[in-house]
Amino acid sequence: xxxxxxxxxxxxxxxxxxxxxxxxxxxxxxxxxxxxxxxxxxxxxxxxxxxxxxxxxxxxxxxxxxxxxxxxxxxxxxxxxxxxxxxxxxxxxxxxxxxxxxxxxxxxxxxxxxxxxxxxxxxxxxxxxxxxxxxxxxxxxxxxxxxxxxxxxxxxxxxxxxxxxxxxxxxxxxxxxxxxxxxxxxxxxxxxxxxxxxxxxxxxxxxxxxxxxxxxxxxxxxxxxxxxxxxxxxxxxxxxxxxxxxxxxxxxxxxxxxxxxxxxxxxxxxxxxxxxxxxxxxxxxxxxxxxxxxxxxxxxxxxxxxxx
Amino acid sequence: xxxxxxxxxxxxxxxxxxxxxxxxxxxxxxxxxxxxxxxxxxxxxxxxxxxxxxxxxxxxxxxxxxxxxxxxxxxxxxxxxxxxxxxxxxxxxxxxxxxxxxxxxxxxxxxxxxxxxxxxxxxxxxxxxxxxxxxxxxxxxxxxxxxxxxxxxxxxxxxxxxxxxxxxxxxxxxxxxxxxxxxxxxxxxxxxxxxxxxxxxxxxxxxxxxxxxxxxxxxxxxxxxxxxxxxxxxxxxxxxxxxxxxxxxxxxxxxxxxxxxxxxxxxxxxxxxxxxxxxxxxxxxxxxxxxx
Numbered sequence: 366x367x368x369x370x371x372x373x374x375x376x377x378x379x380x381x382x383x384x385x386x387x388x389x390x391x392x393x394x395x396x397x398x399x400x401x402x403x404x405x406x407x408x409x410x411x412x413x414x415x416x417x418x419x420x421x422x423x424x425x426x427x428x429x430x431x432x433x434x435x436x437x438x439x440x441x442x443x444x445x446x447x448x449x450x451x452x453x454x455x456x457x458x459x460x461x462x463x464x465x466x467x468x469x470x471x472x473x474x475x476x477x478x479x480x481x482x483x484x485x486x487x488x489x490x491x492x493x494x495x496x497x498x499x500x501x502x503x504x505x506x507x508x509x510x511x512x513x514x515x516x517x518x519x520x521x522x523x524x525x526x527x528x529x530x531x532x533x534x535x536x537x538x539x540x541x542x543x544x545x546x547x548x549x550x551x552x553x554x555x556x557x558x559x560x561x562x563x564x565x566x567x568x569x570x571x572x573x574x575x576x577x578x579x580x581x582x583x584x585x586x587x588x589x590x591x592x593x594x595x596x597x598x599x600x601x602x603x604x605x606x607x608x609x610x611x612x613x614x615x616x617x618x619x620x621x622x623x624x625x626x627x628x629x630x631x632x633x634x635x636x637x638x639x640x641x642x643x644x645x646x647x648x649x650x651x652x653x654x655x656x657x658x659x660x661x662x663x664x665x666x667x668x669x670x671x672x673x
Numbered sequence: 674x675x676x677x678x679x680x681x682x683x684x685x686x687x688x689x690x691x692x693x694x695x696x697x698x699x700x701x702x703x704x705x706x707x708x709x710x711x712x713x714x715x716x717x718x719x720x721x722x723x724x725x726x727x728x729x730x731x732x733x734x735x736x737x738x739x740x741x742x743x744x745x746x747x748x749x750x751x752x753x754x755x756x757x758x759x760x761x762x763x764x765x766x767x768x769x770x771x772x773x774x775x776x777x778x779x780x781x782x783x784x785x786x787x788x789x790x791x792x793x794x795x796x797x798x799x800x801x802x803x804x805x806x807x808x809x810x811x812x813x814x815x816x817x818x819x820x821x822x823x824x825x826x827x828x829x830x831x832x833x834x835x836x837x838x839x840x841x842x843x844x845x846x847x848x849x850x851x852x853x854x855x856x857x858x859x860x861x862x863x864x865x866x867x868x869x870x871x872x873x874x875x876x877x878x879x880x881x882x883x884x885x886x887x888x889x890x891x892x893x894x895x896x897x898x899x900x901x902x903x904x905x906x907x908x909x910x911x912x913x914x915x916x917x918x919x920x921x922x923x924x925x926x927x928x929x930x931x932x933x934x935x936x937x938x939x940x941x942x943x944x945x946x947x948x949x950x951x952x953x954x955x956x957x958x959x960x961x962x963x964x965x
Contacts, residue, residue: 391862392782396790399775399836406828407797407805414808470696478685479693487948488700491707494943496891498909499936502916503706506713506933507726514709514726545706548699599798606801609893613913616920629894632803637898642807649804656799 418646435647444625445648449655451536451627456604459540464596467548471555472581486556489549497546501613504542509617530618535611542610547603551596558592559585594667598660605656608633628652710940713933714738721930738934745915745931749903753911754938757890760822760907764829765886772832772881773874776839777866781852791840797833806898813899824899825907829889835881842877843870883947890943908939 418435422428439445473479474486492500507513508529516526529538562585570580586593608629615622624638625631628648635645705727712729713721715738720730743751778784779791809828813819818827847870855865871878893909900906906914912935919928 387862388782388856389784392778392784392787394863395774395778395782395866398771399831400790402771402827402831403794403797403833406809406831407800410805410808410812411800413812414804417808417811466699470699473692473696476692478689479696480689481693481696485696485700489703491944491947492703494887494947495706495940496893496909496943498891498893498913499940500706502912502932502936503710505916505920507706507709512722512726514705517725545703549703602799606803608802613916616917629801629803632801632807633894633898636803636807636810642811645803645807649801649807652801653799653804656801660799 414646414649417643418650420643422643435644436651438644439647439651442648444631445628445651448625448628448631449652452605452607455536455540455543455607456601458537459543460597460600460604462540463544463548464551464593464600466544467551467596468555468586468593470548470552471559472585474552474556475559475585476577476581478577486553490553491549492546493550495546497609498613500542500546501610504538504545505614505617508538530614530621532621535614535618535621539607539610539614543604543607547600551600554592554596555589558589562588594664598663601659601663602656605652605659628655707940710933710937714930714937716930716933718930721933734930735934738930739938742931742934742938745928746903749906749911750908750935750938752904753906753908756822756905757907757909757939758942760825760829760896761886761889763826764889765882767826767830768832768835768885769878769882771830772835772839772885773871773878774866775836776843777847777870777874779836779840780843781847781849781870794833794836797831798837802894806895809895810898819899820901820905822905825889825892825896825905828895829885829892832881832885832888835885838881838884839874839877842880843874846873846877887943887947908935912936912939 419430419432420428421431421435470485470489474482479485495503507515510516510526510528510530513529515529519526528534566584566588567580570584606629607627611622611626612630612633622630624634629652632645632648632652635641635648639645708727712727715733715735716724716730717732717734717737720732720734724730779787805828810819813824818824851869851873852865855869860868890907891909892907893913896905896907896910897913900910903911912932915928915932915935919932
């Protein structure tokens, strides 16, 4: 078919030249709207932030060029690393729980061995349609020690009232909100990948005497490994940008979540409460660098393991 | 053989019930916050604190709460609802169109700088929001776009995930044969795209639209930073403000039920829209091949 088309095109030399010009220009024209927006609202702001980050404004000295001083300051800023540590603790707890649940549910749904398949698939996905702000707000109410259902049940049973908003429980509580929001989304991604696996493989497994569980573990999982990798990387990137959930929970956990709880909250506070745009830009870039390093190290680690 | 089969199907039935129970358990967890917002918005403020959170109280107060919700602050909520809606529609349609043609270019053409540009697009996903939004705030203030709807809509048109998704879909859904056939017939590149390819891409276009729509509907950080006046707020920023004053203010305890009613109103339309679009969209992704 392709050969035929190529032959046909070759036999019509008159049409060849103009369409080649069109063909060479077309991709750039198709890309133009995206690239214009990309440059205007992504590249330019980034370059501007880069520029901001090498200046410093002081009341006495005015604005002056300080080279990498802001970065050095950020690098030795305990508040920044405290935020990064929060994120690492959050990510190590939340990502495995969420992705394992998503994977298990996707495998169950894909195996078809359940009742109400499409009901579960759709309803697990619904939290993704709930804005993060509202999810955080709802869980904020549910966590409440005086009016939350958990507190009410505990009181009714005479148990001690659980406090979800203490310094030790706040990270699991935020992890719970994120898990509630995104498990269904990741499940749908895994489900789509699983559905693309040819059914002949399942038949082959059955012939070999493998059960559904063995088949899932040894045949299906390796086949969707690239998809799993992508979801892990996106989850890492998403975790490192944590902002809305803790920012909303400040309202009910004022003493537990401070202005540098995560680097994004820190940068936001620096900019819009402290007016320290230059330093905030450096903090954001440093967070970007941490994100890139973590993602890269993770990719390297998994690739090496894949080769062995 | 027959005996083996019945034994197997008894085991099969047990597994089936067990796995269904596992999913049902997670469904209960998924449903708790939704149930809470539904019951809470039907209660009076004293009942919200005085009755069990996950069930209705005897006093059905939903209509009064909805009335109060839209009356609060001279109808601010209705304004926010409309803003959220039209920011999301414009961002969704715009992003879907822009991503579709960009994804088509990346998928079906070879050109100088392709690999570099594509790596740039992928790398963009890694940039922390604050790194973008803070300079965006300063730049938008210089071109007098700050505190206007454009300050929210225009940046949301840049949706790199959409380009990524589109390219992957087009690689599979639009065969080179179709494009070559179009060229042989003398159709221009844009005509081939708009008449032949675009129709095949509708499922993916709607997917990108839904994702960009939801991203806009849910966005909090960007509007929080670039908007100042209540008349431009989307739901997220407006409700978060009310929540903060309800949680912080001693005199504002009436607000709690209003915040709950507001939360209910802001999630119901998206969930309903999602349920509608979901069928069309998932079915489309599964059957998008033209290779037959």
